[in-house]
Amino acid sequence: MKGHFTSRWSKWDEVTSRQTSTNAFLGRTMYFGSQASDLFCRVYDKTLERKINSDQKDIPEKWTRLEMVYRKDRAKKLVDHMINGHKSPGYVLRGSLKQYLRLFCR
Numbered sequence: 001m002k003g004h005f006t007s008r009w010s011k012w013d014e015v016t017s018r019q020t021s022t023n024a025f026l027g028r029t030m031y032f033g034s035q036a037s038d039l040f041c042r043v044y045d046k047t048l049e050r051k052i053n054s055d056q057k058d059i060p061e062k063w064t065r066l067e068m069v070y071r072k073d074r075a076k077k078l079v080d081h082m083i084n085g086h087k088s089p090g091y092v093l094r095g096s097l098k099q100y101l102r103l104f105c106r
Contacts, residue, residue, distance in 0.1 A: 005101060007100060007102070008099065009041075013031045029042055038073060039100070041097070042069065045064060047060060066097075068096055
């Protein structure tokens, strides 16, 4: 992943999931920051997750999900910033993401 992103987080983890009985590939999730911290990011293949967990036919061919996870004081500060700063959730989340992680598409 060298050269594909910059981050304030000091580490990232990649978790690959497979079916026990068939060894079939089920998915891959990347975690930026510690999952035990009050703020981290998760990125995964949502298309693959949907195909495995539903009968839905109209699943987009390429669908990547990025989730920012806020806990405890970080979550309270997030909500406070939205309410008192009159900012939309998207605005505040983009600001957090911009501070912590920049992905470069090639």
